Amino acid sequence: MNYTSQPGGGASPAQTPGPAAPAAAGPDAPAATQSAAMPTAAQAATPGTGAPSAATAARPRRWDATDLGLIAVFAALIAVSALIAAIPVGGLGVPITLQTLAVMLTGLALGPGRAFAAVGLYLLLGFAGLPIFSGGRSGLGVLAGPSAGYIFGFLLTATALGALTVVVLRRTRAGSGKVRAVLLFCAAMVSSIIFVHGLGILGMAVNAKLSFSAAFLADLAFYPGDVLKNILAVTIALALHKAFPDLLLRRIRRADGAA
Amino acid sequence: MRGHGFLSAQYVPGASPLHRSPLWLKFLLVLVCGMASFLVADWAVAAVVLALLCAVFLGTGAGGRRLFRAVRPVLPVLAMVGLFQWWQLGGPTAARIVLNILVCVVAASILTVSTPVQALLDGVASLARPFRRLGADPERFALTIAVMLRSIPFIAGAYADVRDSARARGLDRNPRALVLPVFITTVAFARQTGEALAARGLGETGPED
Numbered sequence: 001m002n003y004t005s006q007p008g009g010g011a012s013p014a015q016t017p018g019p020a021a022p023a024a025a026g027p028d029a030p031a032a033t034q035s036a037a038m039p040t041a042a043q044a045a046t047p048g049t050g051a052p053s054a055a056t057a058a059r060p061r062r063w064d065a066t067d068l069g070l071i072a073v074f075a076a077l078i079a080v081s082a083l084i085a086a087i088p089v090g091g092l093g094v095p096i097t098l099q100t101l102a103v104m105l106t107g108l109a110l111g112p113g114r115a116f117a118a119v120g121l122y123l124l125l126g127f128a129g130l131p132i133f134s135g136g137r138s139g140l141g142v143l144a145g146p147s148a149g150y151i152f153g154f155l156l157t158a159t160a161l162g163a164l165t166v167v168v169l170r171r172t173r174a175g176s177g178k179v180r181a182v183l184l185f186c187a188a189m190v191s192s193i194i195f196v197h198g199l200g201i202l203g204m205a206v207n208a209k210l211s212f213s214a215a216f217l218a219d220l221a222f223y224p225g226d227v228l229k230n231i232l233a234v235t236i237a238l239a240l241h242k243a244f245p246d247l248l249l250r251r252i253r254r255a256d257g258a259a
Numbered sequence: 260m261r262g263h264g265f266l267s268a269q270y271v272p273g274a275s276p277l278h279r280s281p282l283w284l285k286f287l288l289v290l291v292c293g294m295a296s297f298l299v300a301d302w303a304v305a306a307v308v309l310a311l312l313c314a315v316f317l318g319t320g321a322g323g324r325r326l327f328r329a330v331r332p333v334l335p336v337l338a339m340v341g342l343f344q345w346w347q348l349g350g351p352t353a354a355r356i357v358l359n360i361l362v363c364v365v366a367a368s369i370l371t372v373s374t375p376v377q378a379l380l381d382g383v384a385s386l387a388r389p390f391r392r393l394g395a396d397p398e399r400f401a402l403t404i405a406v407m408l409r410s411i412p413f414i415a416g417a418y419a420d421v422r423d424s425a426r427a428r429g430l431d432r433n434p435r436a437l438v439l440p441v442f443i444t445t446v447a448f449a450r451q452t453g454e455a456l457a458a459r460g461l462g463e464t465g466p467e468d
Contacts, residue, residue, distance in 0.1 A: 064453070064457065065453045065454070065456040065457035065461065066449075066450055066453030066454065066457065067453070068399060068402065068403050068406065068453060068456065069406060069449045069450060069451075069452035069453030069454075069456060070446070070449045070450070070453065071403055072403045072404070072406035072407040072410060072449070072452070073406070073407070073410045073414070073445055073446075073448055073449035073452060074445070074449065075407045076407045076408075076410035076411045076413075076414050077410075077414050077441075077442075077445050079407075079411055080411055080414040080415050080418060083415075084415070084418055098438065101438065105442060109442075109446070121403060121404070121407060122407075124383055124386075125380075125383065125404065125407070128379045128380065128382065128383045129367075129370060129371035129374070129376070129379050130376070130379075132411075137332045137333065138367075138371060139289075139364075139367035139368060139370065139371050140289045140290075140293065140363070140366075140367040140370070141289075141333075141363045141364035141365070141366065141367030141368065142367075143293060143363070144293060144296055144359070144360045144362075144363030144364065145333055145336065145360055145363075145364070146336055146340060146360075147336070207360065208340045208344070208356060208360075209344065209348070209352070209356050210340075210343070210344075211347075214343070214347070228434075232434050232435065232438065235435060235439075236435070236438060236439050236442050239439055239443070240442060240443065240446060243443055243446075244446055244447075244450075247446060
């Protein structure tokens with residue numbers, strides 16, 4: 001715990017730690033000094049290791065160390081969110097679990113590729129036996145349980161939502177916060193209905209041998225919490241992109257600029 | 260959860276044949292049990308298999324309490340499924356469904372109870388090796404796993420801190436105040452970790468790329 005510049009309890013995005021700006025400038029700096037015709041190639045190369053080879057230029061950019069950090073830490077975030085107690089929401093104090101919230105936010109914050117990697121890493125380590133699935137479950141035995149479908153649904157939802165997020169952020173202007181929020185909420189609902197609920201129902205039907213109508217009814221119980229969580233996820237995602245513009249927004253803009 | 264202790268809580272050290280058998284063999288056992296759970300059509304067979312697996316589990320020297328602890332998380336759901344299917348499909352079918360799920364759970368916990376966490380993680384990291392030709396990098400993969408494990412106590416601590424400060428401000432019913440700071444902290448932490456890795460030359464693409 002040697003990180004002292006954490007914004008601890010303060011919710012204000014203005015308190016973001018310092019390194020945001022130099023990190024954003026990092027990949028751009030070599031682009032200016034190297035061939036100006038290929039900004040994405042310079043981005044893919046590590047700063048200061050010389051000119052990128054032709055192979056790196058042709059391939060889509062690889063993940064750098066910051067991407068690996070984001071993937072690993074978001075996988076850990078999903079794990080912790082699955083394990084901690086549910087938080088109360090609203091006047092009635094309906095408790096919602098945070099795991100799906102973390103999964104949706106992984107998609108909203110990281111975009112499709114890195115979200116797939118983060119959720120995939122979480123699943124892989126859970127299957128390997130770390131007790132990081134909800135309720136402290138672990139191992140391949142989870143695959144036999146009735147909730148197996150939901151667990152795979154997370155992977156596809158985060159990926160699909162990441163892809164939709166990129167589309168929404170690209171098509172809407174930065175000033176139109178409300179339009180963005182509504183579109184992102186729709187994207188989150190669509191991807192969670194199709195993948196989390198779709199595969200969840202399928203999983204209950206296959207593993208617990210429920211009929212599809214019974215599985216559908218059992219699944220309905222999750223919808224109210226999902227709507228709340230998706231609203232919360234979108235507000236948090238917009239705050240995150242405001243606090244860290246180079247998390248996803250600037251990547252998109254750079255890619256657009258290069259195309 | 261603020262330490263790493265809970266991650267290795269399942270492993271029981273020992274020198275039983277299961278402890279000494281290779282990881283792939285135990286993995287195969289889990290896989291076969293998973294497949295069998297779709298094929299076994301008689302609840303009596305499933306019960307026999309479950310009894311066998313329980314005997315194997317106890318053979319590792321882990322003890323009955325460990326066995327119960329491995330099964331406990333699935334029990335409430337299984338009770339619900341069992342009762343519902345008893346009503347819908349009758350006793351034998353309900354028993355078969357529940358027993359088959361238990362078989363898979365016990366088989367999987369045999370793997371985790373007899374294998375140290377480090378060996379399991381090495382096994383996962385070695386999964387990337389066959390994909391090296393497709394551009395996968397086993398070392399970067401192992402590094403990412405290590406960073407993830409190291410981040411778990413930090414994030415658990417962030418959740419606890421944020422919950423305390425929200426409570427101090429009287430906002431412990433406000434989900435935004437309970438969750439948003441955690442995510443901001445998490446992203447900042449991830450990027451600091453990434454920068455720390457880059458500063459040490461770790462996690463970057465190698466010269467062979």
